[in-house]
Amino acid sequence: MSAAGRRPRVSIERRREQILAAALKEFSHKGLHGGSTVTIAKDVEISHPNLFRVFSTKKELFMAVLRQCFDTIARTMLAAGEAAESDHLQVMSDAWGVLMENRELMLILTQGYAACNDPDIRDLMQEWTQDMFERMEALPGVGTDKAHDFFAAGMLYLVAASMNLPERAPQDPWAQRFLDSGS
Template sequence: MATERRARVSIERRREQILAAALKEFSHKGLHGGSTVTIAKDVEISHPNLFRVFSTKKGLFVAVLERVFTTVERDVFVPGEKADSRHLETMANAWGVLMENRELMLMLLQGYASCEDPDIRDLMHAWTKNTVDRIEALPGIDTDLAHDFFAAGTLYLVAASMNLPAIAGSDEWADRFLASGAAGET
């Protein structure tokens, strides 16, 4: 009887597969509800092999959050900071596109929801502080405007978690919710 051998996957590729599966799992179930067994099954590796790549469940959760932060940095902050003018409008438009990735939005919410853990609370505090500081550092943006912009972005984060963009056009309330106080209006 011949046995079928699977091709070896590099540790970098395996790490990417695990992070993708963990985003799916943790974004919907959180740190405590998410299952590393499910993540391992999704990646088609053994549970012990998952822990060879990420030594703890919390470490994996943090790695997923850091991946989300990197995505926000690349897709929202960099274009906004590079814009010749209308920095907030550029960032708001980029955030609107990012909202289409519901799992990313849910993961941010899961990060905040997991702040009873001091390590995650410190991570979320640092990311939120950095976010507001970067907005405040934009030309012509004061603290009040930066806070309003962050608050509007958070409102849209909540809208994405409720999947309102998917029902826009068929639900009058969702349309009003998404249209009111559009992020980036100054």
């Protein structure tokens, strides 16, 4: 191929971002075992072997997508709650509502819990869940019981977002009642 016909080189950091974005799309809908690294490579327009130069294994890629999800949740929800001067849980609840609009984020989190038969993924999910719970629990005026209730409600809304209920709610009275019941 002539120099004029080549695609411009992409930095490894940019390529990694592209792979993670394509992997989020693939794994959030199909899970660890159903997701295809061939599809991810095609979406990024790289060869399958080049994908594995960036991420050594499919599981490593899946776990990297989960870590990116965790970072997004921590940055968007938990950091906002920790920075709030009062009403920490309300601030986090509002942020979780925004996060729920990203259905793929909700689905990949669900897929992470579903893949817990793998000990490495189970450990990762347990570590993240523990960190989230303990950081919520440590917020002024929150404690164990309120953190538990908040986390439980968050998981309920995670399931609702996975079923796409927020989109259905305006036309579906059941979906609206389900979403409003925790308010």
